[in-house]
Amino acid sequence: MAPRSGCPINAAVEALGDQWSLIVLRDIIFGDRRSFRELLNGSLEGIASNILSSRLKSLVAAGLLSHEPAERGRRGRYSLTEAGIQTLPIIVALGNWGLDWRTGTPELRIRQQLMRDEGPSFLDDFMDELRVRHLGAAPARPDAPSPLARLQAAFEEQSRNAG
Amino acid sequence: MAPRSGCPINAAVEALGDQWSLIVLRDIIFGDRRSFRELLNGSLEGIASNILSSRLKSLVAAGLLSHEPAERGRRGRYSLTEAGIQTLPIIVALGNWGLDWRTGTPELRIRQQLMRDEGPSFLDDFMDELRVRHLGAAPARPDAPSPLARLQAAFEEQSRNAG
Secondary structure, three states: OOOOOOOHHHHHHHHHOOHHHHHHHHHHHHHOOOOHHHHHHOOOOOOOHHHHHHHHHHHHHOOOEEEEOOEOOEOOEEEEOHHHHOOHHHHHHHHHHHHHHOOOOHHHHHHHHHHHHHOHHHHHHHHHHHHHHHHOOOOOOOOOOOHHHHHHHHHHHHHHHHO | OOOOOOOHHHHHHHHHOOHHHHHHHHHHHHHOOOOHHHHHHOOOOOOOHHHHHHHHHHHHHOOOEEEEOOEOOEOOEEEEOHHHHOOHHHHHHHHHHHHHHOOOOHHHHHHHHHHHHHOHHHHHHHHHHHHHHHHOOOOOOOOOOOHHHHHHHHHHHHHHHHO
16 A cells, blocks of 8 residues: 655554554563464453454564464464564654653553663664564674663562562 | 553553554644644645544643634644653654655655754754744744754755755
């Protein structure tokens, strides 16, 4: 389908589709959920199975995800493409706005706060890590701490404090 | 309505609503369109009147816009709130993705390219200008060139070259 205009903002808005597409990308990026089942069962917002299915299809069609179908003994798996990895700055900008203008749950806010405190170089390192995990790239700095592991550790510590 | 989760990314996604809400914010920010009529008639993507009406209402309800109703001799007018002005980084992140991953129309891409080339300080100045235009703030630097005028000049020059 042709886009509604030649504006780059509109092009991105059309590619990302609706609210659920962004939430699915968030769960793939930050939750490292790669299968339909993990995305469905782990959904914090309770995404419906038919919505998840249609959004995954449209994200593949828009070039943001690739899909290896299930084969004998191996589950189907979704991976971010480079274009999908580069949605990270959009998702982080959304999260920064949410930190400032909405209340929420401390353990769900701590990762966003950490990304904001760490600044752009953390996002660059995180995108490099996503290239390793999703595109099979070689690690740029094999001995550097994993940004995803740091985000996960912050989430777990905050969850323990809340519990 | 309660948000579906306490996640700040989800909160922003719910506040911004669907594709058309982002396109309406884009037109208010970059096109300085402040009335229903200007937003409808100027729409590059051909937004339908009932969609525009519902998205303006939900942007007001979400605290991103304020609305002065029409009075005798004066048109109704929409203004960005501070929360609305702070969606600029989200919209710019979307546009940067569109520049990299989609083709489009040169005169519609030149403003996004200029913002990317100028970097974060240009966005800070642009948000200051939006505070003057929409919130009645005093100009931080009265003699500085207007970022909106620079974007508009770049668009017009590119349109002439294309014509």
